[in-house]
Amino acid sequence: MKRISRCLIWLLVVSLAFGAEPRERESVDSVQVLKVRARDTDPAIRTADLPHYAYVDRDVLAGRTGAAADRHELLLWIPGTQPSGTSGEGPGGAGRFCELAARLGYHAIVLKYPNEQSASICRNDRDPQEFERFRMALIAGGKSKHLSVDRAESIESRLVHLLRHLAKSDPASDWAQFLTPEGAPKWEVLAVAGQSQGGGHAALIALHHRVARVICTGSPKDYSIAHDAPAAWLRLDSATPKERFFTFNHRQDHQGCSPEQQWENLRALGLDRFGPLVDVDREPPPYRHSRMLTTDYPGGKLTSSTAHTMVMNPRHTDVLTPVWSYLLTEPVSR
Structure with a gap:
């Protein structure tokens, strides 16, 4: 897909118009991509000062003929684990x-x-709540046995500050619609999604908040070795109806847990109530309307790490796009 290089004159005009430091803008056809450094949204941020990325389709916002209708929903993508020393600058797959x-x-x-x-560091903990405690520290700020996260560094706080920043610097896109009058995330219009650890965070957020949709790829992986069972939080009562949960995993993915343990996790979430595990290599959309999708693409023997990231691999968008479209648009009840 052709990418158009940044236009410095346009950046200068935007900077002057909004009285802000220039931010990097790109576009992919009609999709505008904004790159915003984390600490530019909140000076209290001290760690993981990496760029957030924001996407809008200008044809959608303008209601142009042939464009999709504006859903008035925000897809919040939460990335997976990024070990220290590896590059986290880009949006990845x-x-x-x-x-x-x-x-x-x-x-x-x-x-x-x-x-x-x-989060796999919690696999051998005897405390059945440790997986949830670890994740909630990252989601909302707090402490677990394995890490401590200031509120300013948490997913929720970073989201709020990014939306406030975008509401001021890009008002034409109406990012403010995703915040309540009190300045909190308007969860009911958020679709929370993520890969690997990020998908686990998305699922746990949806158990605590009623959201529009949940998409977990390469996840959730929280399986307790100490108890030989899915993590306790997977069986919590859910604020979000379970029919809004969608998962997509690779059959050769052993990261964090085995494929068999992965299916146990999905059953613990109750997703088997909406149909069987469906192989997207063998069945076309809408995949029997299942909430549990799997693939073995491209076939043959893969390393676990390759299989784990295959479901979000940008080099295979021709194959993955029908699955991604289903995850994003399969109707759910309101």
Whole structure:
């Protein structure tokens, strides 16, 4: 997909218009991509000072003929674990996913946060609540046995400050519609999504808040070795109806847990009530309307790490786009 280079004159005009430091703008056809450094949204941020990415389709916002209808929903993409010393500057495979989401009528964000430590560190804990405690520290700020996260560094705080920043610097896109009058996330119009650890965060957020949709790719992986069972939080009562949960995993993915343990996790969430595990390599959309999708693409023997990221690999968008479109648009009850 052809990318148009940044236009410095346009950046200068935007900077002068909004009285802000120039931000990087790109475009992919009609999709505008905004790159905003985390600390530019909140000076209290001290760690994981990486760029967030925001996506909107200008044709959608303008209501142009042939464009998708504006969903008035925000896709919040939460990335997976990014070990220290590896590059976290770009949006990763989620960039293509968010471009597609924008074309389908969403506003979309790839949110960066302190994600150097994997939740799999909790696998051997005897305390059945440790997985949830670890994740909630990252989601809302707090402490677990394995990490401590200031509120300013948390996913929720970073989201709020990014939306406030975008509401001021890009008012034409109406990012303010995703905040309540009190300045909190308007969860009911958010679709929370993520890869690997990020998908686990998305699922737990949806258990605590009623959201529009949940998309978990390469996840959720929280399986307790100590108890030989899915993490306790997977069986919590859910604020979000379970029919709004969608998952997509690779059959050769052993990261964090085995494929068999992964299916146990999905059953613990109750997703088997909406149909069987469906192989997208063998069945076309709408995949029997299942909430549990799997693939073995491209076939043959893969390493676990390759299989784990395959479901979000931007080099295979021709194959993945029908699955991604289903995850983003399969109707759910309101």
